[in-house]
Amino acid sequence: MVRADKARNQEIVLAAAGRLFDAARDPDDVSMDAVAAEAGVGKGTIFRGFGDRAGLIRALYEQRAAAFVAQTHREAPAHQGSPADAVHFLLLRLWQFKRQNRMLALSLDRAGQGSPYRNDSYDDALGRLKDLLAHHGEQADFLAHALLAAVRSDLVEHLRDRPDEEIAAGLRTLVDRVAGRHPNLPCPAGNDPQ
Amino acid sequence: MVRADKARNQEIVLAAAGRLFDAARDPDDVSMDAVAAEAGVGKGTIFRGFGDRAGLIRALYEQRAAAFVAQTHREAPAHQGSPADAVHFLLLRLWQFKRQNRMLALSLDRAGQGSPYRNDSYDDALGRLKDLLAHHGEQADFLAHALLAAVRSDLVEHLRDRPDEEIAAGLRTLVDRVAGRHPNLPCPAGNDPQ
DNA sequence: GTCGAAACGGACCACCAGTCCGAATCATCG
DNA sequence: CGATGATTCGGACTGGTGGTCCGTTTCGAC
Numbered sequence: 001m002v003r004a005d006k007a008r009n010q011e012i013v014l015a016a017a018g019r020l021f022d023a024a025r026d027p028d029d030v031s032m033d034a035v036a037a038e039a040g041v042g043k044g045t046i047f048r049g050f051g052d053r054a055g056l057i058r059a060l061y062e063q064r065a066a067a068f069v070a071q072t073h074r075e076a077p078a079h080q081g082s083p084a085d086a087v088h089f090l091l092l093r094l095w096q097f098k099r100q101n102r103m104l105a106l107s108l109d110r111a112g113q114g115s116p117y118r119n120d121s122y123d124d125a126l127g128r129l130k131d132l133l134a135h136h137g138e139q140a141d142f143l144a145h146a147l148l149a150a151v152r153s154d155l156v157e158h159l160r161d162r163p164d165e166e167i168a169a170g171l172r173t174l175v176d177r178v179a180g181r182h183p184n185l186p187c188p189a190g191n192d193p194q
Numbered sequence: 195m196v197r198a199d200k201a202r203n204q205e206i207v208l209a210a211a212g213r214l215f216d217a218a219r220d221p222d223d224v225s226m227d228a229v230a231a232e233a234g235v236g237k238g239t240i241f242r243g244f245g246d247r248a249g250l251i252r253a254l255y256e257q258r259a260a261a262f263v264a265q266t267h268r269e270a271p272a273h274q275g276s277p278a279d280a281v282h283f284l285l286l287r288l289w290q291f292k293r294q295n296r297m298l299a300l301s302l303d304r305a306g307q308g309s310p311y312r313n314d315s316y317d318d319a320l321g322r323l324k325d326l327l328a329h330h331g332e333q334a335d336f337l338a339h340a341l342l343a344a345v346r347s348d349l350v351e352h353l354r355d356r357p358d359e360e361i362a363a364g365l366r367t368l369v370d371r372v373a374g375r376h377p378n379l380p381c382p383a384g385n386d387p388q
Numbered sequence: 389g390t391c392g393a394a395a396c397g398g399a400c401c402a403c404c405a406g407t408c409c410g411a412a413t414c415a416t417c418g
Numbered sequence: 419c420g421a422t423g424a425t426t427c428g429g430a431c432t433g434g435t436g437g438t439c440c441g442t443t444t445c446g447a448c
Contacts, residue, residue: 001446003393003394003395003444003445003446004445004446005394005395005396005444005445006394006395006396006445009395009396026306026307027306028306028435031434031435031436032435032436032437033434033435033436036397036398041396041397042395042396042397042398043397043398043436043437043438044395044396044397044398044437044438044439044440045395045396045397047436047437047438048395048396049395052436052437053436053437110304110306112220112221112222112304113220114348114351114352116348117348117352136367138360138363139360139363139364139367141364142353142356142360142361142363142364142365142368143364143367143368145344145349145352145353146343146344146349146364146368149340149343149344149346149349150339150340150343150344152343152346154308154310154311155339155340155343157308158308158311158339159336159339162336166332166336167336169332169333169336170333170335170336170337170340171336173330173333173336173337174336174337174340174372177371177372178368178371178372195415197413197414197415197424197425197426198414198415199413199414199425199426199427200414200425200426200427203426203427222404225403225404225405226404226405226406227403227404227405230428230429235427235428236426236427236428236429237405237406237407237428237429238406238407238408238409238426238427238428238429239426239427239428241405241406241407242425242426242427243426246405246406247404247405247406
């Protein structure tokens with residue numbers, strides 16, 4: 001059983017951390033001490049509840065990702081269309097999410113020990129992509145990783161000032177190329193005149 | 195003029211840092227103190243010579259990248275082929291480089307303040323890719339970033355135990371799709387540069 | 389109301405990047 | 419050469435961090 005105060009404190013801490021990450025200008029000017037202070041809670045409480053810094057970040061990230069997914073479902077319930085459309089939609093949503101949660105997403109990436117790959121959201125997106133890319137056979141896995149890499153949080157950050165349409169168009173092209181159905185081989189010997 | 199001891203010490207420090215990064219199991223168990231000790235030099239010397247930790251990492255990274263490029267040129271002097279071939283070759287080399295310099299590359303990525311994008315090697319590769327993708331018009335820039343994201347060091351790390359052929363094949367497909375000519379796809383004015 | 393288990397708080401620790409300044413070393417010029 | 423002024427060196431020192439520890443408080447089952 002979960003003691004009531006523990007559960008309550010976890011929520012308080014997550015909320016406090018969220019506020020601090022939203023206000024931060026750099027991923028690591030959110031210290032654990034600061035979170036504890038903002039939450040009005042002892043530092044031990046945080047570490048007992050989340051293990052370590054990476055754990056806290058992951059928990060907050062997952063919470064927000066879940067909310068984002070829920071919102072997406074609400075707004076665009078049964079998304080229909082070609083696989084390429086679905087891939088494009090997924091990547092675009094990820095891009096937007098990371099734009100809205102810049103410091104949090106950057107922190108997650110930097111939290112060491114392969115953390116960008118060790119969270120449920122990533123696995124989730126990866127799985128979905130692999131399905132949508134199934135026609136690539138064994139390479140679906142690598143291609144899924146590669147597509148997700150195109151929406152890595154620090155690339156989002158790096159291209160922060162590009163207009164949305166430019167990003168959307170770029171992703172569209174990328175996706176059409178990679179996920180689009182091509183009747184024939186992956187680019188027949190793909191050569192061109194020199 | 196550059197004082198002789200300074201130049202000499204910079205080399206000593208770079209060599210020491212290189213040794214430590216090669217031996218490390220985690221990007222940040224190479225501390226500045228450790229580098230100073232390994233180099234037999236005071237800590238101040240390092241910071242005077244490289245500014246900060248990120249500066250040291252970048253310097254070492256650039257040094258090794260330059261050596262790698264030189265070696266590449268030696269082994270495969272005048273690389274010919276379609277643009278897609280050139281892109282594939284470039285990405286594959288980057289992948290190999292990051293595999294050979296795992297901890298160093300990871301450290302660079304994690305060195306804060308957009309460091310993965312703030313180094314000459316990246317700009318170099320980006321420029322080359324943009325040229326090779328020029329037929330994509332305005333999207334060449336985004337696509338170049340996206341392709342480079344597919345060889346991000348922590349993806350290399352994450353897929354470390356995949357056989358080389360699998361990676362090469364995946365990259366090949368990705369590149370053929372993105373850089374190759376596809377008659378039936380939205381590839382405006384789709385003809386090659388040069 | 390009692391009591392054992394679980395969670396709390398915040399002082400405490402080890403460590404790290406980066407600074408600082410007296411001591412040592414360099415290049416220059418007489 | 420040997421003297422001199424500018425540079426660089428070394429490593430003790432600082433501020434701040436993630437993470438631990440344990441005496442104290444709170445919870446909830448009975």
